[in-house]
Amino acid sequence: MRKVIYFLVLVLFSSLVFSEFYLNVSTVKIGQDNYMVYEFGPEFTVGPLTLGVTLTTYATDLTTGKFFFGAPGISSSTNIIDGLNITALGLDLGTFWFRYGNMKPITYGMGFVFSGYYLPSVRTLDAGIRIESLKLSAHIPYEIKQLTNFTFGQSDTLYTANASMKLALFDLSVFGGMETVESNATPVQYIAGGALTLPMLGFSVGVEADTQIWKDGTTSYGAFGGIFGDFGIFQLVAGPYYASNGFAPWLLGRRYPALRGSDSFGPENYQQQIGYIAKAGLILEQYGKVLVGLKGDFEGKMTFSGEGVVNIPPLGGTNGLVLYGYLYDDTPFENGNLFDSNTDAHLTLAYPVFSNLYAGIKYIWNGSEFVQTAFVGGSVNF
Numbered sequence: 586m587r588k589v590i591y592f593l594v595l596v597l598f599s600s601l602v603f604s605e606f607y608l609n610v611s612t613v614k615i616g617q618d619n620y621m622v623y624e625f626g627p628e629f630t631v632g633p634l635t636l637g638v639t640l641t642t643y644a645t646d647l648t649t650g651k652f653f654f655g656a657p658g659i660s661s662s663t664n665i666i667d668g669l670n671i672t673a674l675g676l677d678l679g680t681f682w683f684r685y686g687n688m689k690p691i692t693y694g695m696g697f698v699f700s701g702y703y704l705p706s707v708r709t710l711d712a713g714i715r716i717e718s719l720k721l722s723a724h725i726p727y728e729i730k731q732l733t734n735f736t737f738g739q740s741d742t743l744y745t746a747n748a749s750m751k752l753a754l755f756d757l758s759v760f761g762g763m764e765t766v767e768s769n770a771t772p773v774q775y776i777a778g779g780a781l782t783l784p785m786l787g788f789s790v791g792v793e794a795d796t797q798i799w800k801d802g803t804t805s806y807g808a809f810g811g812i813f814g815d816f817g818i819f820q821l822v823a824g825p826y827y828a829s830n831g832f833a834p835w836l837l838g839r840r841y842p843a844l845r846g847s848d849s850f851g852p853e854n855y856q857q858q859i860g861y862i863a864k865a866g867l868i869l870e871q872y873g874k875v876l877v878g879l880k881g882d883f884e885g886k887m888t889f890s891g892e893g894v895v896n897i898p899p900l901g902g903t904n905g906l907v908l909y910g911y912l913y914d915d916t917p918f919e920n921g922n923l924f925d926s927n928t929d930a931h932l933t934l935a936y937p938v939f940s941n942l943y944a945g946i947k948y949i950w951n952g953s954e955f956v957q958t959a960f961v962g963g964s965v966n967f
Contacts, residue, residue: 607639607672608942610962611706613657620645620657628673637673637686640665656730670732672708683712688740691724691837693747693760694780695793696822696864697809702837707740718751742766742845743837756782756789762837764845771800771851773836788814788821797832803852805831809862820866830857834880839892840913840929858882872896873908889917894967907943909933909967926952933967 608625626639643657653661654668662668673686688707693699708729713722726741742765749758761777775798782791792810799805811824828834831852836844844850860882868874873894881887890913897906913929924930928950935945943962948955 607637608939609706610942613643613706615658618645618657622657624672626672630675633677635673635675635684635686637671639670639672640668641670642668655733656736659731659736660734667731667733671729680716681712681714683710685710685728688726691745693745694758694778694795695782695791695809695811695813697780697793697807697826697834697862698776698778698795698797698836699745699760699762700835700838702743702841703839704741704842709740720747720749722747752781754783756784756791766845768800768845768848768850770848771803771853772845773797773799773833773852776837782813787816788812795832797836797852799831799852801852803831805829805852805855807832807834809834811862818868820864820868822864823862825859825861828855828858828860831855834862835878839911860886871898887917888915889913904937904939907933907935907937907945907967909935924950928952935967 607628609623611622613620613622620643622641622643624639624641626637628635628637630636640654641656642652642654644652653663654665655662656670660667671685675684675686676682677684686708688704688709689711690701690703691699692701707726710725710727711722712725713720724743724745726739726743727737728740730736730738743762744765745760745762747758747760749756751757757779759779761775764772764774764776766772776795778793778795780791780793782789790812792808794808795806797805797807805828807826807828809824809826811822813822814820826834833855860880862878862880864876864878866874866876873896875891875893877889877891879887879889892911893909895908897908899905910932911930914925914927916925916927919925919927930950932948932955933945934947935943938944938961943960945960947958947960949958950956
């Protein structure tokens with residue numbers, strides 16, 4: 586084990602010359618205690634292999650707290666060796682691949698249920714195989730907490746899997762998820778679905794059907810049919826949908842972690858509905874992206890969501906500026922108000938200090954006004 590640690594120390598310092606440098610500063614709450622966590626180190630790719638090694642240190646207080654090495658809540662070590670960890674590891678051999686590292690957004694099928702689910706500051710293991718047109722993959726939410734004592738732990742509660750293949754002229758995908766969260770509410774436990782799409786004139790026409798099984802035994806169903814297209818800088822998804830009692834369209838999206846943690850989360854919150862979905866995105870690689878979505882029924886009830894990033898290029902010796910905004914409202918423009926008690930919104934203005942380190946200000950809507958907070962850290966603070 587000591588030889589492995591010395592090897593990682595050598596990799597950590599010698600590879601700084603030819604690798605990408607990862608740096609993140611974040612706040613972690615464990616129980617009633619808050620910790621400031623600092624991670625930094627190289628991440629590099631050589632052929633099919635990706636490896637990231639970081640040194641992790643944390644403090645109980647930014648100004649007066651003591652510094653320790655390793656993951657908070659695991660040990661209170663003052664030995665720098667305990668701070669070394671593998672934060673990224675990947676291998677792609679074509680037929681078989683795996684990737685361990687920061688979680689990436691999960692979207693399956695046409696995005697009717699699995700719609701960009703993502704957790705920042707969480708590491709997971711993804712693995713899969715490719716055999717001609719058949720692709721199988723699994724998402725396993727476990728991470729290495731501390732390397733020196735081989736401590737592993739669950740980083741999330743949602744496990745997922747996806748299978749896709751060509752079927753004559755069609756693209757077929759079958760997917761599912763298992764939620765293992767412990768809750769006083771009645772969370773969803775199993776999600777399963779499938780999508781069949783046909784490429785046509787630059788668009789794809791398709792259908793998706795899904796089922797959700799909740800903790801109390803409620804089984805619900807939903808279906809979506811429509812068109813979607815990806816034209817490089819412009820993306821579009823639109824069509825009608827049906828949801829039975831207890832079925833939640835777009836459930837596994839950005840807001841799912843907050844829903845999952847609510848004591849009122851359950852199938853009783855979702856009534857039978859027939860409606861429409863329209864989502865559009867404009868993506869300009871160097872300058873940012875804007876994504877907007879509208880879900881409504883034919884009785885006038887609507888839900889609006891939007892997300893955007895604007896990258897202002899360096900100017901006059903500065904490093905530029907990053908603007909990030911997010912908005913979710915299930916009563917948009919009610920009584921002529923853009924923001925109300927049902928609105929979830931925040932705006933981030935961040936200055937790139939270097940690499941993945943930002944200093945900025947966040948404006949968070951609390952239901953009646955925007956509250957300003959400052960931060961220094963990685964992009965997970967957005």
